[in-house]
Amino acid sequence: MTKTIATLQTHPLVAQLEAVQVDHPFSELGYVETAQGPVIRAWYPHAVSVWVLSLEGQHSQQMQCVDYRGLFELSSAQDFVDGYQLRVEYSQDTWQGIDPYAFKQNVYQGLEQLDKSPKSWYQVLGAQLMSFSLADHPISGVRFVVYAPNASSVSVIGDFNFWDGRRHPMERCLDGHWILFVPDLKAGIRYKYELKDRFGAQLAHKADPVGFYAEQYPSFASVVWDHNHYQWHDQNWQDREVDSLHQPMSIYEVHIGSWKRKHNSFGWASLSYRELADELISYVKKMGYTHIELMPIAEYPFDGSWGYQPVGLFAPTSRYGTPDDFKYFIDCAHQAGIAVIIDWVVAHFPADSHGLARFDGTPLYEYEDPRRGWHKDWNSYIYDFGRETVRRFLISSALIWFDYYHVDGIRVDAVASMLYWDYSREEGEWIPNINGGNENYEAISLLKWLNEEVYREFPKAITVAEESTAFAGVSRPTYTGGLGFGFKWNMGWMHDSLEYMAQDPLFRKYHHDEITFSMVYNYDENFVLPLSHDEVVHGKGSLLGKMPGDEWQQVANLRAYTAFMYAHPGKKLNFMGNEIAQVSEWNHDGSIDWDILQYERHHGQYLLTQRLNHLYREQPALYEADYEHxxxxxxxxxxxxxxxxxxxxxxxxxxxxxxxxxxxxxxxxxxxxxxxxxxxxxxxxxxxxxxxxxxxxxxxxxxxxxxxxxxxxxxxxxxxxxxxxxxxxxxxxxx
CATH class of the missing domain: 2.60.40.1180 (Golgi alpha-mannosidase II)
Structure with missing residues (x-):
């Protein structure tokens, strides 16, 4: 090994490279035209020597060290104008491969689509496995693209460069994106972005906003994933006829982590996606449900949020397996004739430092003014629904679940908090719209665009709004002025009917309107009747616990109420545990109390729910005309x-x-x-x-x-x- 480092030899570029303050490395590294002629310049801190080789490896020349901190140059660059590779020698290791900075023009492929289609965001941004031609040689690797318009520099860091931000500075594009193609990388590589704000201060390492897979605490690293690897087997399902308004829809709402647990050497653990594909799907099919609704599945950092504080809107959480494992779960559900809906949360996002919060040192994703950009109830940021890049980012995150994961529907959480500036705010804590009102026109516009894009790209999809106010036209087409959702949760029915059932039967006659009033407005929207997780947490007790009377009367009330729900117009949603008359309140750290099925009163509710589901699917009168008078x-x-x-x-x-x-x-x-x-x-x-x-x-x-x-x-x-x-x-x- 030839040692080429000259003591104290320096170069003016190195101070910027060493401090990671270069925003246009394509102009400084790789094949570069200088006043003295073309050179090949390489930056490898701690390298002992660097050689330039032809692509075939038959011809090589040693580079000169022009700065002892790791900058090397080859002046006879014209010998490698058609392409080259590098061999980097360290004191105890050697690396050989294609120089990332040999790719400067063709790596921009597809970026022009970002302004044309939201769908292109997950096809272009993030870590994409790609192949580019170098002197007619196809070179495979990973192209990284991240949006950070207010950063002064961005580097991609990961397993491949010792998590050293000096190694791979990215190129700033005119529209605020940063880009770099790193050859020879494959799926499974971990990475993050190292950003510096506009003043040069380094920010916390950031996970990829458009990452497809992520590690859990403590690293929260993004992971390169190959979405073309999985082979689907649900074509018959995709080809089926769908008429959601006039078909049965009995939804089983599930929190994956606490539906059922297994015991292993470390204690009790949640089932994996693949284990759920065997156990949950067979259970749902046996029980007669038509749909599974998963509480938020997009990556999130804190278990206690149940997924309602997501940081990775493009990645299924790795708590239960890989993206392919999640696809397998969906695939098995479809083969069993069961549709899958996922909760999609875009009303807010958490302040975790590795996430979207002040991503490039500025409120890039959130409203800047806390009177619009901070949700005090949830201690989280609110997306800037008026910013075009944020709007495309969010809609793209919805589309990927239909496209790459074949989900059948999304249920949009907390829509009411998006629609109103004064949601859960006191006077003086919010800013009116331009007309002095409380409607968030930007969020309204986003939701309309969301539904138009989803139904245009995926006509068989369904979208459901959890909207708790009397906002008009939530499930009406956008061309009539509606928000365009397929369905809306009927929170009024849920609240009134549970209030009625909680009354002692002796006094129910004084509350009779609570059980009948829902038909007054039933045809205003396409309603889903929800008995969701929200009704069995935070001290509310179980559904059974809301029923009055002694032990027999409680379960009798619950049975009658369940049958009333199935006969009432509207699609049905039941949270896990309701079907066995769970006694205790839902605990996300535990499991459904399956052992209570040994008792007759719980087994009776189980049998009744099973009978109701099958009866519901057999009787067109119970589902065909939910929304017709x-x-x-x-x-x-x-x-x-x-x-x-x-x-x-x-x-x-x-x-x-x-x-x-x-x-x-x-x-x-x-x-x-x-x-x-x-x-x-x-x-x-x-x-x-x-x-x-x-x-x-x-x-x-x-x-x-x-x-x-x-x-x-x-x-x-x-x-x-x-x-x-x-x-x-x-x-x-x-x-």
Whole structure:
């Protein structure tokens, strides 16, 4: 090994390279035109010698050390104008490969698309496995592109350069992006970005905002991933006909980390994506659900946030496996005939130093004024929904889940907090819009654009809004002035019905409107009826715990309420544990209390939920016309004295009919008459008081003959025996 370092030999460029203050390394490194002619310049701190080799390795020349800190030059660069590689010799190691700064023109490929399509952001930005031609030789590696317009310098650091920001400074593009192609890198390499703000102060090392995979604490490093590696097997699913408004949708909401746990040598651990593909999907299929909704799956740093404080909107969390493992989970769900919805959180983001907060030393992603950019309830930043780059970044993050991961839908969290400047703020803590109002026009515009892009790119997709106010047109098309969502959570139904069920049955008659009012506004939106995780945390107790009465009455109330929900217009969502009448409040650090299924009252709720799901899918009257007036008729909503309601559900063409009668008191009623739409024999197809569900078994008859006796403005009627705290479904079997 020839030692070429001259003591105290210096070069004016090195001070900038050493301090990582170079923003245009393409002008200084690699093949460079100088006043003395072309040179090849290489920067390798701590190197003993550097050689330039032809691409075939047959011709080589040693470079001169022009600065003892690691700057080398070769003056006879014209011999390697068509391409070259380097051999770098250290005191105890040697590296040989293609110089990243040999690629200066063709690496910009695709950047022009960033202003044309949000979809291009995840296709162009981040760490992309690519191949570029050098003297007709295809060279594979990773191109890094990151947006940081206010940084004075950016370097990519990682396993490949000892996490040394001096080694790979990136080139600043005119539009604020920084770019560098590093040859020979492969999937699995860890990396981050080292940025300096506009004043030259170094910031915390940042994870890639468009990273596809990330490590957990303490490194939070981004990881290069190959999205072309996974082979999908869900083509039949992708080719199916989809009409979400008129098809059954029974959603099982799941927190992956606490659905079920396994015991290993380190204690109790969550199941992996692949383990869930076996256990969760088979369970959901057996239970009859049509959809799984996953609480936020995008990468997040803190377990206690349940994923609602994400830092990596383009990466499934690595807590449970790799991106390919997550794809396998989705693939298996589709092969089992189950759709997957994910929670997508863009209302805010956490202040973790490795994330988006003051990414380039400025509020690049967040509103600068804390009266708009800081959410005090969640101690998190709020995206600047009016900034074009942020808007494209967010919409791109939604599209990638449909494109690369084949999810079927996204549920947008905390939409109300996005729509209003004064959400959870006191007077003086917010800034009105240009018209003096509280609507955030920028967020409204973003949500409209989001839905237009999703449905344009993926027509079979669904979008769902968790929106808790009376904002008009959430699930109406944008061309009519709506936000464009496919569905909206019916928070009013959830709140009112749970308030009603929490009342002692003796006093429910004074709250009768709480169980009937939802039909007044039912057709304003395409509603999903949610009994979500929000109702079983933060001291609210379990769903079972909200029900009044003794042990038997509690589960009877829950059974009746569950059946009422399935008969009420709107798609259904149930959080895990509700289906077995979980006793304890949900704990994200634990698991569902599966062992309680050994007890009859919990097994009864399990069987009832399973029966309801299958019945729901079998009866078009229960799902086809959720959003059309002809799909629902009140039979009697006015019997407040006895807390009884009766209504009829119909399919779109009216050929399939189902009657629902609910008795929300522990009293039994003999000869209770209700009007029916036609003469015939009415069969009970569901009775929540059945003994198999741990009911009393009060109802001894399964069929009731109609009588030619007008009742409830109908020409025919039947006389029922109503069980206590029960819901009945009836269908005509003979006319």
């Amino acid at each position: 002809q799909g629902f008729h009140w039979i009697d909503y006015g019997d407040w004295e006895r807390s009884i309601i009766a209504f009829e559900r119909l399919s779109l063409d009216g050929s399939d009919r189902l009657l629902c009668v609910c008795n929300f008191t522990p009293s039994t009623y003999e000869n209770y008459r209700i009007g029916v739409p036609e003469a015939g024999t009415y069969q009970v197809i569901l009775n929540t008081d059945d003994q198999q569900y741990w009911g009393s078994g009060y109802l001894s008859l399964s069929c009731f003959e109609s009588q030619n006796k007008p009742w409830h403005n109908r020409a025919h009627s039947i006389s029922l025996s109503l069980p206590p705290l029960a819901c009945l479904y009836l269908k005509v079997v003979e006319v």
